[in-house]
Amino acid sequence: MRKQGFDPQKYIEEQSKFILERVNDYDKLYLEFGGKLIGDKHAKRVLPGFDEDAKIKLLQKLKDSAEIIIAVYAGDIERNKIRGDYGITYDMDVFRQIDELRGYGLTVNSVVITRYNDQPSTKVFIAKLERRNIKVYTHRAIPGYPSDVDMIVSEEGYGKNPYIPTTKPIVVVTAPGPNSGKLATCLNQLYHEYKLGNHAGYSKFETFPVWNVPLKHPLNIAYEAATVDLKDVNMMDYFHFERYQQVSVNYNRDLEMFPVVKRSIEKITGKESVYQSPTDMGVNRVGFGIIDDEVIKEASRQEIIRRNFITECDYKKGLVDEEILNRMKLIMEELALKKEDRVPVRPAREYSEKLKSRCENKEVPAVMAFELHDGTVITGRSSNLMDSCSAAILNAIKYLGHIGDEIYLLSPVIIETIRSLKKDKLHSKITTLNANEVLIALTIGAVTNPTAQLAVEKLGELEGVQAHSTVMLNKDDEQILKKLGIDVTCEPVYPSENLYYV
Known part of the structure; x- marks a missing residue:
């Protein structure tokens, strides 16, 4: 835990x-x-x-x-x-x-x-x-x-x-x-x-940033990573230090705006502002809630790596420019962080490379890895039946429910009905089941299958699980993972050469 x-x-x-x-x-x-x-x-x-x-x-x-x-x-x-x-x-x-x-x-x-x-x-x-x-x-x-x-x-x-x-x-x-x-x-x-x-x-x-935590604390640097597209930079609140001789942290936009805000308040009220610094204006007691600084530091490092993957994918999609990408790289270097410091990254990559060496087709099966709360890493790969996100979810809840790999959770009749609907009635070019469709099939099967019901009950234990995919996910899978409370990162790689059908 x-x-x-x-x-x-x-x-x-x-x-x-x-x-x-x-x-x-x-x-x-x-x-x-x-x-x-x-x-x-x-x-x-x-x-x-x-x-x-x-x-x-x-x-x-x-x-x-x-x-x-x-x-x-x-x-x-x-x-x-x-x-x-x-x-x-x-x-x-x-x-x-x-x-x-x-x-x-x-x-x-x-x-x-x-x-x-x-x-x-x-x-x-x-x-x-x-x-x-x-x-x-x-x-x-x-x-x-x-x-x-x-x-x-x-x-x-x-x-x-x-x-x-x-x-x-x-x-x-x-x-x-x-x-x-x-x-x-x-x-x-x-x-x-x-x-x-x-x-x-x-x-x-x-x-954020937390005013009474050091400027270069990973917690405050994680804020810079979260707002990298806004180009926010944490700085010492020099107004606060000049007035109170007390070190505090704020960020560039608040520091730049403070003289204007102070003058505006004084012009509106007709008297001197009670605020002598941006820190004065804020009500921020986050720092007083920290009970284990090492836990906070490690969680913040992991968030920075997570944000780095997000920025790389956004760059690949054309949502951010190269300046933002380079800024994110500098943040990673500032704390000497590597992508592999995120636990599920290496297993996902290694399994993908293993599949690649066996694969004769141009498109290599996608892989997703889950780091569960007990430290176990579970992987899933894409196939003609389901995508890697679906496979990882099923493998994870099987592990959590102590259900053998050889036991099928999904009814073949239900699967084939969904695939037929997609292909013959909805005229979809992709018949592979996504996570939403797999969970629907699992839930329907749970009505008559006690093992499937046990697996459904284990879905709640996926909240807070860390995941990594060797390809960028479609929106449906992203939403399912978010609803399950799974934090996922992706390699900045498209799942296929198709521009629309992905």
Whole structure:
């Protein structure tokens, strides 16, 4: 079982206490949430023991005092930006977030579209929200943002964007991902609150980088790896050191923006800001939840390797440029990490090479390797019947259920029916079963087969398993692995020469 390095309860207690201290200073506090509000899988991976829904559970405790605004950048809607950990577009993630927030009993005030410029896809998105009775506000880009404070904090700047009426003392501003306009939304609200004569404040709920962990700690470097496409770089907070003679860590965008944010707040409020540094603005108690630093370091190293594989695959797909790829390589070199330091990589590669030496065809069977919680590595290969992802899943649950290799879990009748449906009725050129189809076949068989039922019950034990594939996976298999809680990496290799049928 994976060792814990983080105490989630201590973290929630510390974070709650500091948020309430900030709230007590104002009639209303606008709280910008950095990172993912729900399902923070990066934090869960690098902080073993962290509850991926810790933030939302914390807010649930404050639900009588809090309401939520979701900000999303119109450009991200227009280009169908994908949230990597769920594999869904940002517009779909907004729908998902609203459903989950409501499920926790939290009030969703509205959705604000930032830097809106009448983009066609965004108009459709707005219509979908409004026809489901979700309030939507649009904020236009402000000329001179973010440097021209006099323009921004004026009737021609924030004054032109609408005020979002709120009723509770804590207003959380969250988003599907970074650069969504959360800060601008908070300051826009602050501007209008003071125009209305209300005493409001701004603060930032931070997770990464961790200010009281060393700059070059793998935990903070893993944050750089996670945001490599944004070119974030961790730095010492020189504002904080100058004011307090205390070393703390922040990142380049917050440091660059701090003088502007500070001047904007002072211009809005008409008095000196209480914040003397970016660290001051944040509420970040992650460092106080660490109980085993070595466990955190190793988990962070593994996350960096994982991110490296993702970046290589994104480069292969044309999603990132060579500069991002090279930046990721430098991060790997900084900690002297090798791809083979990820346990399932070597077994997957070795099995693939073994098959290659026997294979007469041009296309070598794909291989997937699972590192189970007890350290055992299970492999699966693609065949005419099923793909490597399906084979690895079946082999793993057989191992976990102590089911012999010679025992068939899938009914031949069910398999042939699915293959016939794909080929003859759906006219698919690919009749190999993917993971979703194999699991459906397994579940149907479990109705009459106790061994198959035992295998189904073992699927839950795959959560947290580490996996590696010798080829890039199709979206269906990626989604199944994510739903099972399996962290998978892939070699930047296409599974075939086909451009469409993969």
